[in-house]
């Protein structure tokens with residue numbers, strides 16, 4: 199049994215299909231990259247798995263997770279999985295943290311909700327989690343408010359929250375887009391290490407081919423709500439089957455040249 | 465608290481003003497220079513003197529004593545109106561904000577109707593049924609402002625519920641109730657404080673007007689609102705009569721507003737000067 203099976207998933211707002219009959223499977227401990235331009239339906243797919251679609255959306259098809267059908271699951275039942283069996287890291291690490299709650303309590307949240315931990319025990323675990331995500335001076339971090347941390351530190355906190363209950367599945371929706379390039383690399387490496395350590399599966403969402411190639415071999419290219427190509431990073435670079443994939447590669451080449459200073463943009 | 469006060473001018477000034485009002489309240493139960501209701505025709509419109517520190521009104525009643533005792537009505541009005549308006553308004557506002565979309569429309573409609581309903585009409589109805597009293601005036605004021613509080617609370621709560629950190633909290637498996645307690649309420653607090661201090665101002669002033677219309681505190685019990693209203697016809701003969709209750713009302717209204725503003729700064733970690 200696969201960990202996650204998405205079958206003919208369709209998400210619509212009114213008549214407008216934003217995700218159009220997509221299918222993919224994810225084995226235990228394996229990874230998939232969802233890549234596509236802005237508005238192609240990557241976030242909607244992630245939110246559908248988490249059961250967090252806006253209530254104006256209509257969903258059809260099937261998502262099975264650990265053998266359980268998620269479409270049609272009550273919000274209450276789904277909430278037992280969220281933050282527990284499946285965790286999510288968001289794009290904007292600042293806005294994804296409550297500005298008025300100390301970091302310690304925010305990391306402690308999922309442990310108190312799902313493991314029935316007391317605040318004291320949960321804060322103890324939060325301290326360990328801080329160390330695990332590579333935050334120096336965890337005592338100070340736990341007492342801090344989000345605005346007192348840097349972007350990279352905040353995203354490490356986001357990761358600590360998502361991984362607090364050791365989920366089987368981690369969904370990262372453009373987790374490094376809001377960070378600057380050097381920090382981006384550090385956070386990507388951290389996600390790599392932790393996902394390996396925990397043996398979790400990973401759905402990694404991005405619009406950036408070089409980024410996804412750091413994280414996973416298997417990618418699904420999305421365009422206008424459909425998966426237009428399933429491939430490995432290597433095969434995609436060698437022989438993109440879809441015209442849109444070719445465009446992504448070109449974009450990546452330009453970016454790479456620009457970064458390495460060889461002057462891709464003439 | 466000491467640390468919070470430091471450099472927070474709003475909070476310090478406001479606290480002093482509120483403290484003055486509460487001192488008057490306590491004093492009213494212990495001592496007044498004269499019996500505030502004692503009529504002494506010889507002292508009619510007496511000026512400032514060692515007998516009447518703030519003068520006397522037409523019937524020769526001591527103004528200072530009336531101001532001291534009048535604080536009871538004012539603070540009772542403020543406390544009750546805030547309790548009614550905030551309890552009803554906040555629970556209604558949050559309930560509507562988290563309700564399913566089907567239920568939201570009729571509830572918003574009901575709040576809008578309540579908003580359009582004039583407080584004075586409500587006060588007249590209550591006074592007709594129960595007889596005019598401080599309590600009927602306060603109930604009318606509380607109910608009327610509750611609708612406004614519900615409206616603002618609902619809108620602010622919408623914004624909070626649509627935020628990334630609430631989505632992130634859902635992604636952690638938090639229940640609606642937990643999200644209300646841990647995320648909506650704390651982030652609503654600043655807005656609620658401002659609303660509460662606005663309700664204090666509105667209710668103190670509204671009670672004055674309603675008393676003037678005979679829909680509030682009945683005579684002879686002194687109330688700042690009625691003192692102010694009663695002084696109106698003598699404003700040119702004896703302006704002091706209007707000034708004293710006027711000052712008292714300004715102190716309590718401004719005091720609560722400044723405290724509301726100052727406390728907001730204390731609660732918001734991003735506005736705090738020093739931390740942890």
Ligand SMILES: Nc1ncnc2c1ncn2[C@@H]1O[C@H](COP(=O)(O)OP(=O)(O)OP(=O)(O)O)[C@@H](O)[C@H]1O
Nearest residue numbers: 211216234235236237238239240241242243252405
């Ligand atoms: N609440 C909503 N109501 C209607 N349409 C929506 C809503 N939310 C998203 N959409 C539409 O759904 C489509 C897919 O959005 P989605 O957020 O999944 O894109 P994305 O691939 O994650 O893009 P990005 O890279 O910009 O994050 C978009 O065209 C968007 O306009």
Ligand SMILES: [Mg+2]
Nearest residue numbers: 240241242371
């Ligand atoms: Mg997105």
